[in-house]
């Protein structure tokens with residue numbers, strides 16, 4: 001398969017042999033593929049998720065809220081294994097018709113409230129507890145601007161650059177160039193914003209930081225997609241400084257551990273969280 005020879009047919013059809021990582025879970029059809037009820041725990045918040053950048057945003061916010069003493073933020077985190085197709089189970093699709101993690105069910109409201117899309121979950125929880133979201137209209141607008149910036153930008157990083165640089169069945173110059181250019185531009189946007197700001201919106205840490213850090217913070221600190229050298233991520237010094245500071249927050253450290261099996265004896269990750277002591 002090379003991009004030079006491909007000429008699109010008149011009507012696209014589903015080629016199940018398209019290859020690449022995740023090819024087995026991608027489908028052009030929405031909805032459930034099988035009946036499966038979701039487990040339910042004892043806490044107000046039921047989180048069905050995975051420790052990916054989008055999933056970590058939510059566990060970090062919940063841990064920050066718990067650190068402030070909000071008992072209503074107690075949560076059960078259940079693992080949705082997207083590699084096995086858990087996101088297409090009927091119970092999960094009822095909470096998120098888009099079949100992607102994270103999805104939240106708030107059982108403290110009557111009727112229960114379902115929330116999907118990580119950005120919507122962050123806003124929902126921040127508003128519910130009145131924390132990590134500014135109330136002043138101008139400050140709130142700045143927070144929303146950066147939160148939505150992340151929601152719009154990260155697909156270029158993950159679905160665009162990450163996919164073609166790390167996951168596609170072959171290396172194609174055209175998409176790698178296109179998305180590397182865009183990701184470096186995004187890093188430059190962040191770096192310039194952080195030149196005179198401690199956090200994304202100023203002096204206060206808020207949900208915009210929590211949304212952006214698992215994507216661009218991981219990119220500059222954790223060699224995401226094995227691309228640290230290729231993208232020269234260390235040159236974005238303000239992003240590195242900001243990312244390091246957030247990584248040191250105790251609640252960040254707890255939240256970032258939830259949602260994946262440990263990769264080895266040194267890794268303190270936990271697949272599910274049902275009690276604060278699971279992370280102690």
Ligand SMILES: N[C@@H](CCC(=O)N[C@@H](CS)C(=O)NCC(=O)O)C(=O)O
Nearest residue numbers: 025052054082100101102117118119
């Ligand atoms: N815009 C969504 C994106 C969620 C998303 O892409 N989740 C991925 C994992 S990070 C997923 O569940 N993929 C499964 C699939 O595509 O079938 C959000 O921010 O919540």
